Amino acid sequence: VVILEDNRSSRETQTSLSTATLPSYSWGIPRCSQAREIFNSFNKLWVCPGVPLNRVRIIAIMLRSQKVAFECHLRCQEKLHISKGVINIYTNHFGFPYGTADIMCSLPSGCETPSHVALTSTVKNQKEVTDSFPYNFTVCFSTMYNFTNILQLVQSLEMLQLLGVNRVVIYKTNCSVDTQRVLDYYTNKGLVEVIPWSLSNYLNVSRRAYPHQSPADLHYFGQISALNDFLYRYMYQSRYVALHDVDELILPQKKKLGADKCYRFQNNWFPSEFTLPPPKPETLPPQDQWQNVSGMNFLAHLYREPVLSSNCKTIVSPRAVFSITVHGVLSSKKGCASIDRNIARMYHISRTPKHKQEEMIYDGRLLSFSAHLIPAVSNQLREAGLLPADNTI
Numbered sequence: 249v250v251i252l253e254d255n256r257s258s259r260e261t262q263t264s265l266s267t268a269t270l271p272s273y274s275w276g277i278p279r280c281s282q283a284r285e286i287f288n289s290f291n292k293l294w295v296c297p298g299v300p301l302n303r304v305r306i307i308a309i310m311l312r313s314q315k316v317a318f319e320c321h322l323r324c325q326e327k328l329h330i331s332k333g334v335i336n337i338y339t340n341h342f343g344f345p346y347g348t349a350d351i352m353c354s355l356p357s358g359c360e361t362p363s364h365v366a367l368t369s370t371v372k373n374q375k376e377v378t379d380s381f382p383y384n385f386t387v388c389f390s391t392m393y394n395f396t397n398i399l400q401l402v403q404s405l406e407m408l409q410l411l412g413v414n415r416v417v418i419y420k421t422n423c424s425v426d427t428q429r430v431l432d433y434y435t436n437k438g439l440v441e442v443i444p445w446s447l448s449n450y451l452n453v454s455r456r457a458y459p460h461q462s463p464a465d466l467h468y469f470g471q472i473s474a475l476n477d478f479l480y481r482y483m484y485q486s487r488y489v490a491l492h493d494v495d496e497l498i499l500p501q502k503k504k505l506g507a508d509k510c511y512r513f514q515n516n517w518f519p520s521e522f523t524l525p526p527p528k529p530e531t532l533p534p535q536d537q538w539q540n541v542s543g544m545n546f547l548a549h550l551y552r553e554p555v556l557s558s559n560c561k562t563i564v565s566p567r568a569v570f571s572i573t574v575h576g577v578l579s580s581k582k583g584c585a586s587i588d589r590n591i592a593r594m595y596h597i598s599r600t601p602k603h604k605q606e607e608m609i610y611d612g613r614l615l616s617f618s619a620h621l622i623p624a625v626s627n628q629l630r631e632a633g634l635l636p637a638d639n640t641i
Contacts, residue, residue, distance in 0.1 A: 303353060312337055325358075335351055390418075411500075443474075451465050512560040513594040514560050516589070518596065537626055
């Protein structure tokens with residue numbers, strides 16, 4: 249909310265005698281560590297005719313414990329004016345960490361009705377963080393929409409933990425009630441952070457990769473914007489980050505793989521329509537306990553297509569990368585190295601097969617994790633209330 253007023257507290261011009269549309273928004277630029285300021289967007293600017301105006305009041309919600317300085321950016325008659333933002337947090341906050349605040353911006357002479365108002369936090373040059381991060385390895389899922397694939401979500405989250413991941417960030421547009429229950433469970437455990445991603449409320453977003461597949465105004469729910477938001481949001485929170493979808497896993501074939509810059513992993517398609525048993529003498533471990541849980545069981549899909557995909561996904565040091573896209577890096581300090589598939593590869597369990605069943609190639613790497621994965625998944629499903637408590641398989 250933005251209000252133009254004079255300097256007399258008794259004469260604040262919070263009236264509706266006339267209005268002028270203000271076509272921009274106020275926002276705070278987050279620091280490298282974490283954004284802590286939340287501002288309401290606005291579209292009305294209240295003006296009282298005949299009253300001299302000399303300041304703008306921005307009503308905001310702020311974290312009371314954080315010390316932050318703001319600059320006001322005011323556009324008047326095609327010129328930019330910058331002034332200091334004066335903060336006043338309301339005392340009536342009932343003891344909650346966040347409270348309502350006024351941020352006052354002085355108007356320069358001759359600028360009674362600015363066309364645009366914006367706030368930025370004052371960011372000082374900071375020493376580069378190189379050895380201390382809250383998380384060692386973070387994975388980003390983008391973007392989750394109309395999501396009901398509960399079993400694969402839990403399997404992915406448990407598998408990622410077996411691989412050493414200690415944070416998963418999910419950009420969520422919408423999902424089923426049971427999926428939300430799973431997200432809440434893992435959020436309360438501290439593994440998952442859910443970031444609401446509501447671009448579909450404002451733009452016609454595509455559900456597929458290309459316009460001819462799903463005509464719209466923006467690619468795949470704004471996925472590239474979400475990925476880059478994540479890159480900078482976690483740049484100084486995580487030593488390494490991986491960027492792939494919930495139906496994808498990057499698995500080492502021989503040993504754990506470290507990362508000090510940027511690595512690309514080749515896509516291997518495992519068609520979800522094939523549920524062939526492994527070749528003898530190998531057998532599938534018991535998984536009947538999951539038959540009533542909605543979603544795909546990726547331990548049942550062990551055959552990949554013979555032709556490798558040109559698509560890839562990445563693991564990067566976020567401080568070595570400037571911009572990213574769905575299947576790689578757009579700009580970085582040192583470039584991106586391709587990893588031989590015999591060292592590590594991406595498993596993508598999705599899509600209609602392009603080859604015949606007899607052409608599929610068996611790959612049992614996923615089964616090597618089953619002894620730890622199966623009980624972990626069953627336990628988490630019980631804890632989330634999606635398996636009965638007496639199911640102990």
